[in-house]
Structures are given as C-alpha cells and as structure tokens.
Amino acid sequence: MWATLTRLHLIISKVFRLSMTISIPAKVPLAALPTPLVPLDRLSASLGGPRIWLKRDDLTHTSMSGNKLRKLEFIVAEALSQSCTVLITCGGVQSNHCRATALACAQQGLGCHLILRGEKPKELDGNVLLAKLAGAIITFVPADQYTSQLSTILSQTQDDYQVKGQNAFVIPTGASDELGLWGYYSAVPELIEDFQRLDLNVDMVCCATGSGGTHAGLALGFHHSGHTDMIVRGYAVCDNRHYFEKKAAEDIQRWYQRYLPGQPMSMPTLDVNDQYIGGGYGVAGPEVFAVISLLAAKEGVILDPVYTAKAFLGLVSQIRNGELAQVKNVVFVHTGGVFGLFPFRRSFSEAF
Numbered sequence: 334m335w336a337t338l339t340r341l342h343l344i345i346s347k348v349f350r351l352s353m354t355i356s357i358p359a360k361v362p363l364a365a366l367p368t369p370l371v372p373l374d375r376l377s378a379s380l381g382g383p384r385i386w387l388k389r390d391d392l393t394h395t396s397m398s399g400n401k402l403r404k405l406e407f408i409v410a411e412a413l414s415q416s417c418t419v420l421i422t423c424g425g426v427q428s429n430h431c432r433a434t435a436l437a438c439a440q441q442g443l444g445c446h447l448i449l450r451g452e453k454p455k456e457l458d459g460n461v462l463l464a465k466l467a468g469a470i471i472t473f474v475p476a477d478q479y480t481s482q483l484s485t486i487l488s489q490t491q492d493d494y495q496v497k498g499q500n501a502f503v504i505p506t507g508a509s510d511e512l513g514l515w516g517y518y519s520a521v522p523e524l525i526e527d528f529q530r531l532d533l534n535v536d537m538v539c540c541a542t543g544s545g546g547t548h549a550g551l552a553l554g555f556h557h558s559g560h561t562d563m564i565v566r567g568y569a570v571c572d573n574r575h576y577f578e579k580k581a582a583e584d585i586q587r588w589y590q591r592y593l594p595g596q597p598m599s600m601p602t603l604d605v606n607d608q609y610i611g612g613g614y615g616v617a618g619p620e621v622f623a624v625i626s627l628l629a630a631k632e633g634v635i636l637d638p639v640y641t642a643k644a645f646l647g648l649v650s651q652i653r654n655g656e657l658a659q660v661k662n663v664v665f666v667h668t669g670g671v672f673g674l675f676p677f678r679r680s681f682s683e684a685f
C-alpha cells in the first residue's frame with residue numbers, strides 16, 4: 334500500500350508540478366496482481382502490424398476473474414468501512430460484474446442481491462449460474478421496467494434491507510463511479526512497471542468499454558503519469574462515443590471532487606471508437622465469433638462475445654485497415670468474460 338501511495342504521489346506530481354497528497358482509498362485484496370503482460374507474436378506476425386501485447390486481466394482470479402475485480406477491491410473495502418453486510422448491484426442476466434460481485438460477497442461473508450435485466454432464464458448458465466451458486470438473491474426485472482426504473486428499484490431494495498436492520502451498499506452498473514475508477518487508475522503504475530521491466534515503448538493501450546470505468550481509469554492514470562501522448566482507446570460495446578465521453582468525464586469530475594478537492598481539474602483525452610458495436614449490447618455477428626476462433630486457435634486465449642471480442646475485432650480491423658500504421662506496440666487489456674461465452678454455444682456449433 335505504501336509503495337503504491339508513494340508512486341502515485343510521484344506520478345501525479347509530475348503532471349501538476351507541485352507536491353500534493355492524495356488519499357488513496359483502502360482496498361481489500363481480491364485479485365491476483367500483477368497480471369501477466371504477454372506478446373501475441375503469431376497473431377501480430379500474421380497481421381503484419383504492430384506488436385500486440387495482452388494484459389491478462391482475465392487472470393485476476395478463476396471464477397471471480399476479469400476487470401471488475403480491480404474495482405471491487407476498492408468497493409468492498411468502502412462497503413465494509415460503512416458496516417454494510419449486503420451488496421446490491423445490477424446488470425444483464427449474463428453480467429460478469431454481477432457474477433464477480435456475488436462471488437466476492439460469498440468470499441467476504443457478505444450478502445449479495447442482484448437486480449438483473451430480463452426474464453428469468455429457463456436454464457441457469459454461464460455467469461448467472463455462478464452467481465446463484467455463490468448464494469446471491471436475484472430479482473429479474475423486465476427490460477423496459479429495468480431501463481425506466483433502475484434507480485428506484487435499487488433504492489427500494491436498499492430500503493427493504495434497512496427495514497430488516499441491515500445496511501446495504503449499492504454498487505452502480507459495472508462499478509463505474511469515482512470509487513470504481515481507482516481500479517484501473519491504480520492499474521496504470523502496474524502497467525508502467527511492466528513496460529519498464531520488458532523495456533517496451535508502448536504507443537497505445539486499449540480495452541472494451543461497457544460502463545466506462547475501465548477506460549476512464551486508464552485514461553486518467555496515464556494522463557497523470559506524464560504519458561500524455563499515449564493513445565488510450567476504448568472500443569464501445571453498446572452506447573455511442575458521445576455517451577462514453579460524457580459518462581467518463583462525469584466520473585472523472587467526481588473523482589477530482591472527492592479525492593483531490595480544490596485542485597485544478599486536468600482532463601485526459603477520451604478516445605472512444607464506436608464502430609464495432611455491431612447489433613448492440615450482447616448481440617454478436619459472425620465476425621465476432623470469427624475473431625474468437627482466430628485468437629483461440631492462434632494463441633490459446635479465449636475472448637467473450639459481449640465485450641472483449643468486439644473490442645479485439647476493433648483493434649484487428651484497425652490494424653488490417655492500416656489505421657494504426659504509426660503504432661509499434663499496442664497493449665490490449667483482456668478484461669475477462671469467459672463465462673459469457675457458453676450461452677452463445679449455438680453460434681459456434683453452426684461453424685463446426
């Protein structure tokens with residue numbers, strides 16, 4: 334903790350050219366860190382573009398794996414400090430964030446209540462199966478009602494626990510808020526250490542963006558570290574560029590207000606590409622399944638059709654189109670999601 338604190342203090346000072354202290358929130362160690370950074374040399378050679386590196390955040394854990402675990406480290410600590418005994422969160426039926434939260438709660442002896450968008454599935458599969466195994470209480474809410482009434486449903490659920498004498502903590506969608514931002518803000522010093530150890534000059538870091546917190550944390554982290562020319566690109570998997578630019582900017586503003594009050598706000602560039610969303614959130618076409626097959630066969634790495642494969646398709650397509658000709662080394666943050674692959678099994682059986 335102290336090592337991280339000093340380093341963050343140093344990197345942040347570089348940008349602001351003044352000494353300031355930032356109180357880093359406490360975290361509960363949940364993730365196996367640091368995760369490996371590995372080159373994908375067979376794939377890179379076959380594309381003839383930059384050298385692609387994979388930051389294996391799909392290896393933060395087995396069942397709890399993925400990017401949400403870095404955010405949950407801070408969020409669980411905050412919930413515990415407020416003496417909460419239940420965590421409430423929300424997402425799609427196959428939400429990786431909800432599955433990771435449910436398992437983290439079980440591990441910490443906390444209750445978990447999930448508000449999931451859609452009908453109760455006939456068969457438990459993938460993430461929702463694991464959440465159920467972890468003992469989460471699940472409320473399924475029809476999609477239209479979920480969209481129009483989510484915040485009311487969340488606060489009502491919280492109130493119901495209050496009546497029973499239990500403090501419940503509400504985590505927003507994808508744990509993307511100013512506290513969750515710390516997850517990837519504090520992954521930046523880890524990445525910079527990777528680059529130094531491997532003697533790497535990295536021009537671009539990219540990831541899938543779904544609720545915006547991973548991308549915003551990386552963008553702010555590199556901005557503060559003085560790597561102001563680093564391209565930090567989020568490939569959108571649902572909403573458009575303008576949505577994510579606004580969402581990330583709001584989370585970053587709240588981050589400054591809460592953690593660096595009274596200091597000048599210096600905003601990073603928010604580079605969002607929304608050209609590879611396809612049919613919308615959770616809707617994947619044959620090109621997405623093709624890129625999953627490609628990476629699995631060439632490098633033995635599995636992507637998921639909702640997030641990582643869409644983003645990876647974005648990266649591979651931009652390389653093929655010659656749009657990344659200036660980039661020598663690109664890091665793709667593999668944010669996990671493997672369990673979300675299995676409910677799509679039929680899309681693969683057609684190809685075999």
Ligand SMILES: *Cc1c(COP(=O)(O)O)cnc(C)c1O
Nearest residue numbers: 429507543544545547640668670
């Ligand atoms: C949630 C998620 C993302 C997106 O991260 P955000 O911080 O929500 O933008 C990417 N990949 C996977 C596998 C996820 O579960």
